[in-house]
Amino acid sequence: MSTIENKVAAAPISEELALVRAAKQGDDKAFEELVRRYDRNVFRIAQHITQNREDAEDVVQEAFLKAYGNLAKFQEQSKFYTWLVRIAVNEALMKLRRRRPERTVSLDEEIKTEDDSLPREIADWSPNPEQLYNQSELREILSKTIQGLPPGFRTVFVLRDVEGLSTEETAAALDLSVPAVKSRLLRARLQLRERLGRYFQKRESGDGIQ
Amino acid sequence: MKCAEFLQELTNYLDGVLDDKTKGELENHLSWCHNCYVVCDTTKKTIEIYRDSQLYELPEDLRSRLRSAIMTKCQQQKKRGPHSV
Numbered sequence: 001m002s003t004i005e006n007k008v009a010a011a012p013i014s015e016e017l018a019l020v021r022a023a024k025q026g027d028d029k030a031f032e033e034l035v036r037r038y039d040r041n042v043f044r045i046a047q048h049i050t051q052n053r054e055d056a057e058d059v060v061q062e063a064f065l066k067a068y069g070n071l072a073k074f075q076e077q078s079k080f081y082t083w084l085v086r087i088a089v090n091e092a093l094m095k096l097r098r099r100r101p102e103r104t105v106s107l108d109e110e111i112k113t114e115d116d117s118l119p120r121e122i123a124d125w126s127p128n129p130e131q132l133y134n135q136s137e138l139r140e141i142l143s144k145t146i147q148g149l150p151p152g153f154r155t156v157f158v159l160r161d162v163e164g165l166s167t168e169e170t171a172a173a174l175d176l177s178v179p180a181v182k183s184r185l186l187r188a189r190l191q192l193r194e195r196l197g198r199y200f201q202k203r204e205s206g207d208g209i210q
Numbered sequence: 211m212k213c214a215e216f217l218q219e220l221t222n223y224l225d226g227v228l229d230d231k232t233k234g235e236l237e238n239h240l241s242w243c244h245n246c247y248v249v250c251d252t253t254k255k256t257i258e259i260y261r262d263s264q265l266y267e268l269p270e271d272l273r274s275r276l277r278s279a280i281m282t283k284c285q286q287q288k289k290r291g292p293h294s295v
Contacts, residue, residue, distance in 0.1 A: 040273070068284045125251075146265075
């Protein structure tokens, strides 16, 4: 079985750094290029965390505005993108807290014990599960399924598996240790797998799909 | 390798960061343990489905609106001077 390669390759650091330095010198076109480069990623991350389109739009604006205002403080020790993700995640979590004041929303929320992550449903999936549904049904399923994960889990999953950040970059962006990222990632992946299994399980003959 | 050990190493395996020895032990386990094989395979599919889903894509018109709003606000902020965030 082959492993998974990250398909989201970060831009060459030197090019990104050149834009950041130009922006620091007051070149707004350079900053606009950084916005153009990362707005889609920030939007995706924000919507995954907030689960709300308007909030995600606000987060995109606020995160870039904050990055612009604090550019002088960016020490260039990490990639600009990792720094930006960190700002965006914090903004998104703040939105989530405002919408759900009754629930504590934190990346440090208590995680269940190791045994709770052990797979219970082992049934195999159809060979091409995504073809069991049309595109909008599939999106609905994926969206509903990931919404069911605690924010701390889905944030790690989105940064690592959807956006393709490395474990170290994810740890830096979320202010978590590398082992904490790995442990949350495993649990997020297993929980999503189990939940998706309800939709993607190999079906017995008689319901039209074999 | 036991099933619980396989699970411990699953994320490292899928991310391709296992050393050769552990990778060999894990693949040996997968060759005879059907349940773990299914867990491994469907976890990999889970990641691929989400990665390819294009969930929450930013439509182009909204994208340009957001970008111009951001740049307008940035310029207003610049006029007000630093430390105004």
